[in-house]
Amino acid sequence: MLIVTKPGISKEAFEALLEEIKKQGYTPHVSKGESRTLIGAIGAPPTAELMEHFRALPGVEQVIRISKPYKLASWEVHPEPSVLEFATGKTGNGYFMVAAGPCGVESREQILTAARYVKQHGGQMLRGGAFKPRTSPYAFQGLGVKGLELLAEAREETGLPVVTEVTSPDLVSVVASYADVLQIGARNAQNFALLKAAGGSGKPVLLKRGMSMTLDEFLMAAEYVLSEGNPNVILVERGIRTFEKSTRFTLDVSAVPVLKSQTHLPVWIDPSHAAGKRDYVVPLALAGIAAGADGIIVETHPNPEEAKSDAAQQLTEDEFAAMMQRIKRLLPALDKEIAISA
Numbered sequence: 570m571l572i573v574t575k576p577g578i579s580k581e582a583f584e585a586l587l588e589e590i591k592k593q594g595y596t597p598h599v600s601k602g603e604s605r606t607l608i609g610a611i612g613a614p615p616t617a618e619l620m621e622h623f624r625a626l627p628g629v630e631q632v633i634r635i636s637k638p639y640k641l642a643s644w645e646v647h648p649e650p651s652v653l654e655f656a657t658g659k660t661g662n663g664y665f666m667v668a669a670g671p672c673g674v675e676s677r678e679q680i681l682t683a684a685r686y687v688k689q690h691g692g693q694m695l696r697g698g699a700f701k702p703r704t705s706p707y708a709f710q711g712l713g714v715k716g717l718e719l720l721a722e723a724r725e726e727t728g729l730p731v732v733t734e735v736t737s738p739d740l741v742s743v744v745a746s747y748a749d750v751l752q753i754g755a756r757n758a759q760n761f762a763l764l765k766a767a768g769g770s771g772k773p774v775l776l777k778r779g780m781s782m783t784l785d786e787f788l789m790a791a792e793y794v795l796s797e798g799n800p801n802v803i804l805v806e807r808g809i810r811t812f813e814k815s816t817r818f819t820l821d822v823s824a825v826p827v828l829k830s831q832t833h834l835p836v837w838i839d840p841s842h843a844a845g846k847r848d849y850v851v852p853l854a855l856a857g858i859a860a861g862a863d864g865i866i867v868e869t870h871p872n873p874e875e876a877k878s879d880a881a882q883q884l885t886e887d888e889f890a891a892m893m894q895r896i897k898r899l900l901p902a903l904d905k906e907i908a909i910s911a
């Protein structure tokens with residue numbers, strides 16, 4: 570439930586209210602506004618009696634049932650758009666970021682080359698999988714911890730924060746010790762043990778939408794991370810399964826405005842995994858941005874033909890550079906800002 574306090578509530582009454590919320594078995598999440606403060610009391614659906622009990626306490630103006638199953642992700646509990654801040658830029662509320670890099674970290678030379686040109690052409694974050702969730706157990710599984718070390722080296726040299734996937738709860742602590750952002754992939758988007766562990770890591774989480782997830786289910790997955798006390802979640806639409814075979818998945822562009830109407834969290838798109846083919850990546854990126862995305866995560870490889878995973882969809886350096894120029898021209902028309910380093 571949402572408890573709205575009266576404008577002049579005393580400090581003592583406010584503290585007593587927080588104590589009472591906890592005593593009743595709820596967790597308070599305070600959101601301070603200009604004149605009033607909102608307290609999201611997060612827990613089981615409240616009874617009418619309990620709501621009445623809170624209504625009668627000193628300093629309480631209103632008690633409202635939160636209508637959605639997700640609470641912390643909702644605008645009701647968090648009426649301001651969330652902005653996540655990194656060394657190189659921000660995302661959310663008009664700030665736009667580009668995370669780019671290869672599908673997987675393959676070698677020192679490959680990741681350093683990619684990191685250098687991602688930075689040179691204006692990207693703000695480096696991506697690269699060290700633990701790869703592959704459909705086939707015989708396909709390249711990633712370099713593991715060695716890949717994490719190489720990502721850290723690339724960050725050291727370029728200053729780009731790194732985002733990399735974590736595929737199981739036991740790997741969260743090692744991945745979090747190297748990465749700036751933990752990626753949870755489409756195939757693990759409803760791995761609740763992993764969502765909780767990532768939530769408890771203290772690192773921002775980039776959460777991909779599962780290929781068969783509804784948007785409500787996606788928001789409930791984010792709620793798992795948020796409910797561990799981690800407010801830094803980026804939602805990524807990366808294409809869903811449909812009957813259409815000409816692209817690898819179908820980018821659900823409408824997910825962007827729908828999610829933004831339901832949540833304060835930044836919403837990004839991943840045009841690479843949706844497209845599956847290099848030629849379609851840039852149009853999908855531009856479409857997602859035009860629909861209101863706060864960022865994109867895109868695959869690019871110094872030599873895509875030789876990539877050990879997702880070879881067909883990774884942009885060349887030249888394609889990436891050209892896309893960045895188009896994005897920089899598009900953003901002002903959408904009243905969005907990007908931290909331009911090139």
Ligand code: PEP
Pocket residue numbers: 672698702753754755756777807839842
């Ligand atoms: C990836 O980003 O490398 C990846 C595997 O993406 P997804 O989980 O969206 O398939």
Ligand code: MN
Pocket residue numbers: 672673842868878879
């Ligand atoms: Mn990939």
